[in-house]
Every structure is written in structure tokens, then in C-alpha cells.
Amino acid sequence: EPEVTQTPSHQVTQMGQEVILRCVPISNHLYFYWYRQILGQKVEFLVSFYNNEISEKSEIFDDQFSVERPDGSNFTLKIRSTKLEDSAMYFCASSETRGGYEQYFGPGTRLTVT
């Protein structure tokens, strides 16, 4: 069964450093998302992406964040200058259906900022 994959599974970085989290969505999906989950808290929406542009973004997704689909398979989330509060589990999701129905999530990348 096709699935969303994410790399790395765990990333440790120092405050102020840039990180890039990578995702490979399900191959025939066209709609891509990033979410994050701070330990013990809700899963929170960050951004949605379709046709090489951002469709929607939350208040969390400020100028420190960017997304890109650099080739036909990868979807990346970049955090320019990490802060301690960026420590969280980051999930990528993808959907085949217009409008965001049936979003399938990857296993997540645990980001630890020290």
C-alpha cells in the first residue's frame, strides 16, 4: 500500500540553525500539507501546498518557514533559524482529492532544538 515517507526520523539542531525536513508524498497525490505536534499537545496545521504554491497557511507558519517541491517527488519544509519552541514532531500529509479530503500522514520527523 502506498504511503507517505519522511526523512530524517529524528533531527537534532542548535538554536539559530537552518533545518530542512523532507517528505515523499504518495505518488499520485497533488495536495501536500505540513503539520506539527508539540509534545503532549494537539496536532496543528502549518501549511497546504498545491500546484507549486501555498494554498493556505496558519499563524504558526511565519517568515521563518518555507515549503518547496524541488522535484517531482519531494516536498520539503525549511525552518530558517530554529528556536527552542520549534521542537516538535513534524508530519507531512498528502491527498489525492481536491479540497483536502482524505489526508494521509507520514510517520513524522522529531525535531529537537537545543
Added chain:
Amino acid sequence: GENVEQHPSTLSVQEGDSAVIKCTYSDSASNYFPWYKQELGKGPQLIIDIRSNVGEKKDQRIAVTLNKTAKHFSLHITETQPEDSAVYFCAASKHGGGADGLTFGKGTHLIIQP
């Protein structure tokens, strides 16, 4: 914005019994309500969803009901089995116009007692 409340935070049931998890949402324009199951170390897995034009949907031992007037929806699991033990999240979103990010509840830790 949308706010989703989920209860209970922990639910312990005997194997074979039924489990019910309830969620309420605040935005009457929300029209899509998925449920996700998250096992330890894995990403959220979509298990069932319902759209606002339907009051109930069933898939084997799992069912979801939606009351649009009261703005609440519930997950029902019958004949619970040990493999049902996990954290379950409800979510809501309003689709159309590019608004397709999911707003999640805080999660319910379901424990199936043998």
C-alpha cells in the same frame, strides 16, 4: 478560527465492549470530519471520515455520527480488540476556497483491558 474539543482524554474499556469518543466543533461552516488513529512512534492513520451531508457512516466495527445542529460528532468502536489500543484524534475542516487544513482535537488515549 475553528476550535475542536475532544472527550474523554483517556478511555479504558474491557475487550469486547464498545468505546465512544466525542468531539465538538465551533465553526458551523466546517463540513469535513475525519478520525485518525495514532500508534506509538507512528503518524496519524485515517480510519474513517464523514462529510456534512451525511449523518452517519459505518465501516465494519467503526462508525461515526454527526449532529450538525449541535456541532458534535462521535466515533463508535464496537467489539473492541487489543489492537484498538491507541490515541484517537478527531479533526474538522471546511473545504472549498482553499481552506483545507485540519483542526485537531487533543486526542483520546484508548486502552483496551484484556
